Amino acid sequence: MNAKVAIVKGTIPLEMLKEAFHYFDDFHDKIRGKKIVIKPNFGAWSTILPRHTNEWVVTSKDVLMATIKLLRELGASTITVAESAFIDTDMEKIYKDMGLKKAFRDLNIDLVDLAKGPFKKVKVLNNTSVEIAELVLNAECLINMPMLKTHGETTVSLGSKNLKGALSHQSKRIFHRKGLSQAIAHLTSIIKPTINIVDGLIGLEGFGPVQTGTPIEVGVIIVGDNLIATDVVAASIMGFNPEDILHLKLANELGTGPLYLSDIEVVGESIDTVKVPFEPCPTGNEIYRHALSLLGIPEDQVSGNYTDHWCSMCMMNFMGPIWALRDDCGTNMREKLFVVADQADLPETYEGKLILYGNCQARNKTKVKNDDFIFIKGCPPSQMKVYTTFGKILYSRKRFFWGLFKRLFKGNKLSWLPQWKEAITKNKEING
16 A cells, blocks of 8 residues: 555644654655645635634634644745635735734745746646646645535545646636546646645535535544545545545546555544545535525526536626625515526526526527527626626616615625524534
C-alpha cells in the first residue's frame, strides 16, 4: 500500500492534527524550510448572509489556524493562504469579512486571490487549454484543505473538487462546459498536493455545496499523502460509495490514486467508527422543488429543465434572487416561471413564463415557437439582473419597486433558512 490516510476524532484541531501527522514519517521533511501554500475552501463564503451560515460551508478558521501553528512548529519557511471565490466574486472582500486580514496582520502570512494570477496555460481534456495559478503549480509544499460537503454535480466536494479554485474564472467556465467530473479528474493529474487535510468537524449535507445545505456534525480531521486516497476515505465516512463518484473513478483510471479502500492504509480511527451518512444533494429537476420548499414557496411556482453542467455559481445566482424577492416582496407571486438552464433542451410543453437562463441557453432563442420568453444573458447571469427580471414578472410594479428599495437602501441580508435554526439548537443540545 503506497497511500496512507489518517482519521482522527476529537474537538481540538491542533491536537488532532499533531496526532494525524505522527502517522507520516516524511511530513517533517516535506515542511521544514519549505515555502508553504495552503489552498482552503473559502469560495462559498457569502458577505450577504449571517456569519454562522458561512462557517458551515467553508474550511474552518480554527482548523486553518491550527494548521498554520503546526507548520511553523515544524519549521516552515513561509506560509501563504491562497484561494479564489466563485466566478465574478471578489476574494478580497471574503478575506476581510472572514476576519482573516485582521488575524494575519501581524503573523507574516500572505493572503492571495488566485483569480488574479499569474497563470500558466496547461492542456487538459484533449488539448483544451486552461489557466492554472502559478503559485499553486510551483509550490514547494502545497497543502490542500477542503471540508466535507455534498455537491449537486460531483456528489461530494472534497480535495479534488477544491483544486478547481486554482483556475482562472474563465477556465472555471470551460470546466463546466466540458463536464465538471471529467475536467476535475484530469486536473488531479496536474496538481498534486503534498499534504491533504480534510476539515470534518462540521460538514454540509443535502443541498450543497452552498448555504442551502444543512450542517452536520462529524468531529473528525482526515489527513492523507495522496489526494484521491484521501477523498475516497472522506467520501466513505460520508456514507457514499467512492466507486459511484465519477471524478474519483476517472482519476483512478488516469493513475492519480487508488479508488478502493483495500488499496489504502487507513490509520487512526476506522471508517466505520466515525461514519456519519450524509443526505445527498438533490439532482435533476428535483432541485427546483427542493429550493422552493426551503423558502416556503409553492413547488409549482418555479419549474424547468437543466442538466448536470449547471455550475454552482449559476445556480446560486438563480436561487439567491428568488430568496431575496421572497424576503422583499412576499410569497404571493402572480405568475409561474419555467426556467431552462445550462445546456438543457427546450421541452415540448411547459407552464409559465419561459426563461432562458444564462449564455448556454443562447442557442435556444431561435427554437422558441413564439417570442413570449425572456433570455437572461451572463455566465453566470448577475444576481441583480435575475432579481429585477424575475421581480417584474412575479409581482406588481408597486410591490416590486418597494421591495427593491428596501434591498438597495436598507441593505437587507437574506433571511435564515429553517434548517439553520434546527442545526444551532441541535448543536447546543449536543455541546450542553
